[in-house]
Amino acid sequence: xxxxxxxxxxxxxxxxxxxxxxxxxxxxxxxxxxxxxxxxxxxxxxxxxxxxxxxxxxxxxxxxxxxxxxxxxxxxxxxxxxxxxxxxxxxxxxxxxxxxxxxxxxxxxxxxxxxx
Amino acid sequence: xxxxxxxxxxxxxxxxxxxxxxxxxxxxxxxxxxxxxxxxxxxxxxxxxxxxxxxxxxxxxxxxxxxxxxxxxxxxxxxxxxxxxxxxxxxxxxxxxxxxxxxxxxxxxxxxxx
Numbered sequence: 477x478x479x480x481x482x483x484x485x486x487x488x489x490x491x492x493x494x495x496x497x498x499x500x501x502x503x504x505x506x507x508x509x510x511x512x513x514x515x516x517x518x519x520x521x522x523x524x525x526x527x528x529x530x531x532x533x534x535x536x537x538x539x540x541x542x543x544x545x546x547x548x549x550x551x552x553x554x555x556x557x558x559x560x561x562x563x564x565x566x567x568x569x570x571x572x573x574x575x576x577x578x579x580x581x582x583x584x585x586x587x588x589x590x591x592x
Numbered sequence: 593x594x595x596x597x598x599x600x601x602x603x604x605x606x607x608x609x610x611x612x613x614x615x616x617x618x619x620x621x622x623x624x625x626x627x628x629x630x631x632x633x634x635x636x637x638x639x640x641x642x643x644x645x646x647x648x649x650x651x652x653x654x655x656x657x658x659x660x661x662x663x664x665x666x667x668x669x670x671x672x673x674x675x676x677x678x679x680x681x682x683x684x685x686x687x688x689x690x691x692x693x694x695x696x697x698x699x700x701x702x703x704x705x706x
Binding site (some may be wrong): 570579 | 634687689698699
């Protein structure tokens with residue numbers, strides 16, 4: 477199974493709502509990532525978890541709160557978002573960096589988030 | 593930190609022609625260079641990648657070349673087909689302990705006309 481799954485596919489939320497995005501992989505990868513992608517732009521790294529510990533936070537506003545409950549799951553909790561936070565949120569995972577392992581980051585299909 | 597530049601931003605070719613997309617990176621410690629294809633509304637998908645200990649890699653109609661001295665790498669697609677139409681992103685990364693930080697180029701929109 478070389479798939480990363482994300483739920484929900486689409487999410488519309490108001491600025492006062494609290495919602496969560498979920499990501500799951502069963503490839504045994506120990507690194508998981510959250511990216512934000514605006515239209516016609518490249519993915520922009522938000523957070524990295526390595527062995528269930530937060531390793532990188534790219535100065536993301538606190539209204540985005542990541543969580544890694546176990547090695548297969550990654551959540552992104554959303555609270556008091558702004559309209560400019562509307563974007564495609566992509567999850568990814570990777571193994572490596574052993575020489576005999578693929579370095580590939582596998583991306584999920586994303587959650588299309590609209591903040592009204 | 594790493595910075596990746598990508599050119600051109602758009603590329604239009606006729607079916608059967610070749611397409612070349614070029615990227616430069618700034619961090620000489622970067623050691624992994626993947627290329628992703630993203631169709632409209634879909635996830636980025638890896639099409640080819642190269643590690644810093646290799647100068648060239650080929651997979652059927654797709655090839656990537658890496659020049660570490662000049663810090664640039666290129667994607668070559670031969671015999672283009674309409675289904676190659678998509679946005680292509682280059683990226684550069686180096687491994688930290690257990691994870692990699694990918695920095696993407698700005699993307700190239702490739703349009704292959706029949």
